[in-house]
Amino acid sequence: MSVRRLAEDQFQPASFAFNAENTVFEAATIAKYPEGRQQSAVIPLLMRAQEQDGWVTKATIEYVAQKLSMPYIRVLEVATFYTQFQLKPVGTRAHIQVCGTTPCMLRGSDELIKVCQHKIHHDPFHTNAEGTLSWEEVECQGACVNAPMVIIFKDAYEDLTPERLEQIIDEFEAGKGADVPVGPQNGRHLSAPEGGALTLLDDIKPVRTNLDPKPAPAAEGASVPPADAGHPKDTAPETDKSLKTPVTAPKAAAKNAKEAEKGESTTTSTKPAAKRGSKAEGAPAAEGAVAGEDKPKRTRKAKPEGEA
Numbered sequence: 671m672s673v674r675r676l677a678e679d680q681f682q683p684a685s686f687a688f689n690a691e692n693t694v695f696e697a698a699t700i701a702k703y704p705e706g707r708q709q710s711a712v713i714p715l716l717m718r719a720q721e722q723d724g725w726v727t728k729a730t731i732e733y734v735a736q737k738l739s740m741p742y743i744r745v746l747e748v749a750t751f752y753t754q755f756q757l758k759p760v761g762t763r764a765h766i767q768v769c770g771t772t773p774c775m776l777r778g779s780d781e782l783i784k785v786c787q788h789k790i791h792h793d794p795f796h797t798n799a800e801g802t803l804s805w806e807e808v809e810c811q812g813a814c815v816n817a818p819m820v821i822i823f824k825d826a827y828e829d830l831t832p833e834r835l836e837q838i839i840d841e842f843e844a845g846k847g848a849d850v851p852v853g854p855q856n857g858r859h860l861s862a863p864e865g866g867a868l869t870l871l872d873d874i875k876p877v878r879t880n881l882d883p884k885p886a887p888a889a890e891g892a893s894v895p896p897a898d899a900g901h902p903k904d905t906a907p908e909t910d911k912s913l914k915t916p917v918t919a920p921k922a923a924a925k926n927a928k929e930a931e932k933g934e935s936t937t938t939s940t941k942p943a944a945k946r947g948s949k950a951e952g953a954p955a956a957e958g959a960v961a962g963e964d965k966p967k968r969t970r971k972a973k974p975e976g977e978a
């Protein structure tokens with residue numbers, strides 16, 4: 671980016687004043703801000719001054735600083751920081767800002783710049799011989815999908831070819847810039863695909879829409895079975911609800927058969943062994959015995975009378 675300085679003294683007018691219409695705008699804009707915050711109007715006032723005279727002069731900066739009770743340097747900082755403000759005289763009929771950032775460059779912005787150099791002036795910020803046209807290269811203007819593009823005043827002209835830009839420049843030079851349609855210049859609608867839609871062409875019926883009739887509400891008091899929608903689909907045999915008893919494990923069946931042969935056991939139960947110390951299954955409990963105790967219960971000897 672080049673250093674942004676005010677125009678040389680020979681271009682600077684002696685004074686600045688808003689015309690009648692813009693004086694009304696000035697008062698209304700300043701009144702929007704609360705007491706003590708009028709400095710917030712600095713950008714709207716500078717922009718309106720540029721729209722009136724075509725560029726921001728030194729006298730304009732002094733005027734705005736005095737109007738908003740700001741130091742001159744603070745307004746100068748704003749005017750030189752934002753590239754939207756033109757600090758030198760530009761073409762009276764059109765100042766063409768050519769986007770040269772990567773997407774536009776890949777789509778041919780170099781050719782657009784050559785058109786400007788050929789039809790206006792070799793160097794940016796220089797007017798043509800009549801003083802009606804000028805151009806500059808700018809950074810991305812946020813219309814990359816319609817690259818390459820140019821900005822003229824507040825309007826964007828997109829999807830350009832060198833030939834189309836030449837025609838647009840001629841229109842502005844002839845004072846017919848208002849007749850040029852803004853936006854895409856190749857016939858496409860906004861940033862939609864060229865030639866029509868390319869995707870989502872299948873005629874797919876949505877599964878359900880908000881227009882489908884709602885299911886009838888259940889009668890009051892009627893039992894509604896719980897929904898199964900949130901349950902995972904489980905096809906494992908051990909979770910089959912139709913089975914009433916667990917399937918005997920093959921290992922346990924083999925062990926029971928072996929024990930029956932030896933006669934060591936008469937039971938074929940597959941229950942796990944009773945816990946150590948628990949009452950034997952089936953045997954009557956001894957009188958006074960407590961479940962889980964094998965040994966006789968110790969009792970405390972009665973102390974002889976007179977002992978504490």
Ligand code: FES
Binds near residue numbers: 770
């Ligand atoms: S790169 Fe040109 S508009 Fe974004």
